[in-house]
Amino acid sequence: MMALAVLCALIWTGLIFCHGRFWQAGPILRPAPQIQDSLAGSTGPRPAEIxxxxxxxxxxxxxxxxxxxxxxxxxxxxxxxxxxxxxxxxxxxxxxxxxxxxxxxxxxxxxxxxxxxxxxxxxxxxxxxxxxxxxxxxxxxxxxxxxxxxxxxxxxxxxxxxxxxxxxxxxxxxxxxxxxxxxxxxxxxxxxxxxxxxxxxxxxxxxxxxxxxxxxxxxxxxxxxxxxxxxxxxxxxxxxxxxxxxxxxxxxxxxxxxxxxxxxxxxxxxxxxxxxGPADIWRMIARTAYVQLRFSPILLVLTVLGMVLVWLAPAMLALFAHGPARWIGAATWLVSIGSFVPTLRRFRLSPLWAVALPLIAVFYTAATIGSAVNHHRGRGVVWKNRAYTQAIPHDGRTNPSEPTGTAPAPDSQTRESA
Missing domain, CATH: 3.90.550.10 (Spore Coat Polysaccharide Biosynthesis Protein SpsA; Chain A)
Structure with missing residues (x-):
């Protein structure tokens, strides 16, 4: 338990201080004053010189x-x-x-x-x-x-x-x-x-x-x-x-x-x-979750393990461990909850929703597993009444190769990872 608590604390220390400040509210692009003046009918400078x-x-x-x-x-x-x-x-x-x-x-x-x-x-x-x-x-x-x-x-x-x-x-x-x-x-x-x-x-x-x-x-x-x-x-x-x-x-x-x-x-x-409803969000996640993992069972296992360590383990330690492991877990859980608060404020929601983050993470993890199951059972991705059942690896670094084999059925296209 102590080793697990220390591992979770180290992971969150790296996320908070060494991962691009992902937890902050982030940059927000607002209209420049000259654009607002232009919309208000001002005779000042145009929104851009060109x-x-x-x-x-x-x-x-x-x-x-x-x-x-x-x-x-x-x-x-x-x-x-x-x-x-x-x-x-x-x-x-x-x-x-x-x-x-x-x-x-x-x-x-x-x-x-x-x-x-x-x-x-x-x-x-x-x-x-x-x-x-x-x-x-x-x-x-x-x-x-x-x-x-x-x-x-x-x-x-x-x-x-x-x-x-x-x-x-x-x-x-x-x-x-x-x-x-x-x-x-x-x-x-x-x-x-x-x-x-x-x-x-x-x-x-x-x-x-x-x-x-x-x-x-x-x-x-x-x-x-x-x-x-x-x-x-x-x-x-x-x-x-x-x-x-x-x-x-x-x-x-x-x-x-x-x-x-x-x-x-x-x-x-x-x-x-x-x-x-939850089913609508499930389908939205499952559509590309396994694509994000490049259809790799190994990456899927590592992702599930990562979700457990990052989102579930700190809460479990805080609730069920004893001694120092419990307090380290509780502190790590509070950090994870706090990291979610800026996003909740952006949506004008109560910070109390952050307490549910471990359960929310379980939902996203399950949808990711469901995405993998769909792929390996041959269901592929269905979106807008089109099925994408084949994969051409493509992550932006190389041009995809032309698909081989027979042409897809009408309204069925080749799937490619990003």
Missing amino acids: APDVTIVVPARDEAESIGTALASLLAQAYPGRLSVILVNDRSTDDTAGLARALPDPHGRLSVLDGANPEPGWSGKLWAVSQGVAEAERQNPDGSGYILLTDADIIHAPEHVATLVAKAQADRLHMVSEMVELQCESLAERALVPAFVFFFTLLYPFARVNNPKSRTAGAAGGTILLRRDMLHRIGGIPALKGALIDDCTLAACVKQAGGLLYLGHSCLARSIRPYP
Whole structure:
């Protein structure tokens, strides 16, 4: 017991002091004063000395519930430069495309593109993104400006695009990404969604991602502003072909090409996708958890062991051990609880939720095991009525090879790790 208590304490000492300050609130990108003045009608400086072209690419599959609100927020962006929005209707079975085309577009910013069926070796979302980027190249062939990748369930404040571009220009960044605000209303969301953000920052500490000397690369797919010349340098969207964790794969490609990254939290964009029950969050986790582990049983075992040592053992020691082991365990448990509090404050939740962190960790561990079970039983990943049952290892360092064997069945694509 004493050896276990000391091991847990050493692990948490390393996490707190040597792991990119993952537990802190993290950087939050706020509008610069000149942008706020511009929105208020001031005659002062423009949001940026130069407002390069921005093309927003939105892949959408069966997003009728959110597409109108999300697109309306993009069409209403207060951006002084040329802004265009390309919605790629990814073979939706609902009225996603019709609702998009019916939106008022007084500035002529919106193009709705009906996507083709994915080609073999592509994940569905990236295939839609690749078609949108190809249309952006057709509309603006000089290759300048930025591409903004975002999802069809995100609402953007009017100053969001201008703020992203201003950040990219001020710091000469090649890629600016933000973790958007996630919906946190149902009991399941309040219990489990903040931990999703917390564990994400543990995997990809923002300070390390933003440090050009660190090899850590990460991004959040809800908001990715990317310089078009950098996209060309890494080989375009085909360089990510098939990736399911496409945002972090893209970040790895950009950083390995010498690009500068920024990853932070957003106060100007929020997701409206609901996760009403635990089963919905389970499916969200299980979709890519085993992908993150590169489909490796060894990494799965090590991950489960790590979750036990980091999240469960300190609480168990505090409750059931005796003597010094109990007090060391209790102190370590308090540190782990305290590390979660900044994330809970961001979601405007009571710090008391941190006491449940060991149980929340059990849920995430079980969902990760479930993801592995699905893979090894041949179920693969099912998302938006598409099944991804094969794996092409790809982590952003090498271009994926072409799949071999027979072509996949309709609406079934090759899966790839990120």
